[in-house]
Amino acid sequence: MLATRILRSDTIKRHLFLVAVACLILGALAWGLVQKMRGPALVGYKVAAQSLVQTVVATGRVAAVSRAQVGSPVTGVIVERRVKEGDVVQPGDVLALLRADDLEAAVREAEVALAQLQQSTRPQAQAALREAEARLAQAIREAQRSRALFQRQAVARETMERAIQAETIARTAAEQARLTARSLVAGNPNEAAARARVASAKAQLAKTTIRAEVAGTVLTRNAEPGDLVQPGRVLFEIARNDDTEVLVPLDEKNLEVLAVGQAAMCISDAYPARPFPAKVSFIAPRVDPQRGTVDIRLTVTPVPDFLRQDMTISVNVETGRRNNAIVVPNDALGAKNGNRAELWLVSDGRATRRQVQLGLRGLIQTEVTAGLRVGDWILADAQAPVAQGDRVRVVSSSLSVGAAKTATRKELPAKLD
Known part of the structure; x- marks a missing residue:
C-alpha cells in the first residue's frame, strides 16, 4: 500500500513538471511570435522643433586695415633712431x-x-645802368654841339660824324645795361631759378629726416645707428590707426553659406574670457589654389584695448539661424541629392521611406524644411535593415547637444542652442 502511494506521488510530480515546461515553451513561442509580428527593435528619434544656429568656425589673425612701410628716399648712414616697436x-x-x-x-x-644774385650782381647791374645812361647823356650833348658848330663851319664834318657815332655807341651801351638790370629785378627768371635750386637742395636735405606719414603703431623696425640705408629698403612698418580687422582663411567649401554682413563672435587665444563681436566685411574674389582656401575679413568695432597685431583669434561666423527648426541627425538621412534626402518614417508601427527637403546643414544635424512634422518618429539609421511597409519597434533615443557642440570646433558645423 505504501509503495503504491509513493509511485502515484512521483507520477503526479512528473506530470506537473511536464505541464510547466510545456507552458514555458508555449509562452516563449507566443512571445516570439508576438515580437515577430511587431517587427525588429530599432533606434529612432521623435521629431521636435528647436532653435538652430549654423556657424562656420575657423582661426584667423588680427590685422590692420592697412600698413605703411617706411623707407629712406636717399642713400645715407643712420645717425639716430628715435622709435621702437610698439611706439605710437x-x-x-x-x-x-x-x-x-x-x-x-x-x-x-x-x-x-x-645771395650773390640779390646782393652783388643786381646792384652792380643797376650801377652799370646809371653809368651807361650818364655816358649817353654826355654823348648826346657832344653830338648836338658838334652839329651846331658844323652848321657855323666851326668844325669839320669828320668831327661831327665822330660825335654822332659816339652817341650811337653810348645809346647801345645804355640799352644793353638797361636790359641787364631789368633781367635782375626781383622775381626775374634768374632769381626764380636760384630760389628753385635752394628749395631743391633743402628738399633733398629734408629727406635725411625720416618721418611718419600716417598715425599708427610701429610694428617692426629694421634700422640701427650706423646702418647704411638705400632707397627700396623698408626701415619701419606702421599699422594705421584705422578700423581693425581679423583676417580668416576658410576652406572654400564654406563659400556657399558665407555672405558680407554676417555677424561673428571672436575669441582671442590670449584672452579667452573676453569675447568680442565682429562682422564679415569682405570675401576675397579668388581662392588660393595651393591651400584651397578663401580669405574673409571681419571688421571689429569697437576695438578691444587688449588686441595686438597678428594675435591669434578663434572666429565663429553665424551663417544661419532658425528659432523653431525641425532637426534630424545626419545619420538618419540617406540618398542625398542636393537639397533633398530620404529617411525612414515610422507610422503606425510600420516603416515608410519618406523624401524630405533640407535647410541648414551641419556635421551632426540638418534642418528639414519639408516632409516631416513635429511628433513624427524616424529611424536613426538611414541604412536600417527594413523594407517598405515592414513592422518595426522604435527604441527612443536623443541626440546629445554636447556632441553637436563638440563638432563645432571644426569648420562648417551646425550648432544647437
Whole structure:
C-alpha cells in the first residue's frame, strides 16, 4: 500500500513538471511570435522643433586695415633712431635721422648763389645802368654841339660824324645795361631759378629726416645707428590707426553659406574670457589654389584695448539661424541629392521611406524644411535593415547637444542652442 502511494506521488510530480515546461515553451513561442509580428527593435528619434544656429568656425589673425612701410628716399648712414616697436606715432613724427654732409653743403651753395644774385650782381647791374645812361647823356650833348658848330663851319664834318657815332655807341651801351638790370629785378627768371635750386637742395636735405606719414603703431623696425640705408629698403612698418580687422582663411567649401554682413563672435587665444563681436566685411574674389582656401575679413568695432597685431583669434561666423527648426541627425538621412534626402518614417508601427527637403546643414544635424512634422518618429539609421511597409519597434533615443557642440570646433558645423 505504501509503495503504491509513493509511485502515484512521483507520477503526479512528473506530470506537473511536464505541464510547466510545456507552458514555458508555449509562452516563449507566443512571445516570439508576438515580437515577430511587431517587427525588429530599432533606434529612432521623435521629431521636435528647436532653435538652430549654423556657424562656420575657423582661426584667423588680427590685422590692420592697412600698413605703411617706411623707407629712406636717399642713400645715407643712420645717425639716430628715435622709435621702437610698439611706439605710437603721429604724422610728421621723426623716426630716424641720416648723416647728410654733402646735402647740407649743397644747400649752402645754393643759398650763396641766391645771395650773390640779390646782393652783388643786381646792384652792380643797376650801377652799370646809371653809368651807361650818364655816358649817353654826355654823348648826346657832344653830338648836338658838334652839329651846331658844323652848321657855323666851326668844325669839320669828320668831327661831327665822330660825335654822332659816339652817341650811337653810348645809346647801345645804355640799352644793353638797361636790359641787364631789368633781367635782375626781383622775381626775374634768374632769381626764380636760384630760389628753385635752394628749395631743391633743402628738399633733398629734408629727406635725411625720416618721418611718419600716417598715425599708427610701429610694428617692426629694421634700422640701427650706423646702418647704411638705400632707397627700396623698408626701415619701419606702421599699422594705421584705422578700423581693425581679423583676417580668416576658410576652406572654400564654406563659400556657399558665407555672405558680407554676417555677424561673428571672436575669441582671442590670449584672452579667452573676453569675447568680442565682429562682422564679415569682405570675401576675397579668388581662392588660393595651393591651400584651397578663401580669405574673409571681419571688421571689429569697437576695438578691444587688449588686441595686438597678428594675435591669434578663434572666429565663429553665424551663417544661419532658425528659432523653431525641425532637426534630424545626419545619420538618419540617406540618398542625398542636393537639397533633398530620404529617411525612414515610422507610422503606425510600420516603416515608410519618406523624401524630405533640407535647410541648414551641419556635421551632426540638418534642418528639414519639408516632409516631416513635429511628433513624427524616424529611424536613426538611414541604412536600417527594413523594407517598405515592414513592422518595426522604435527604441527612443536623443541626440546629445554636447556632441553637436563638440563638432563645432571644426569648420562648417551646425550648432544647437
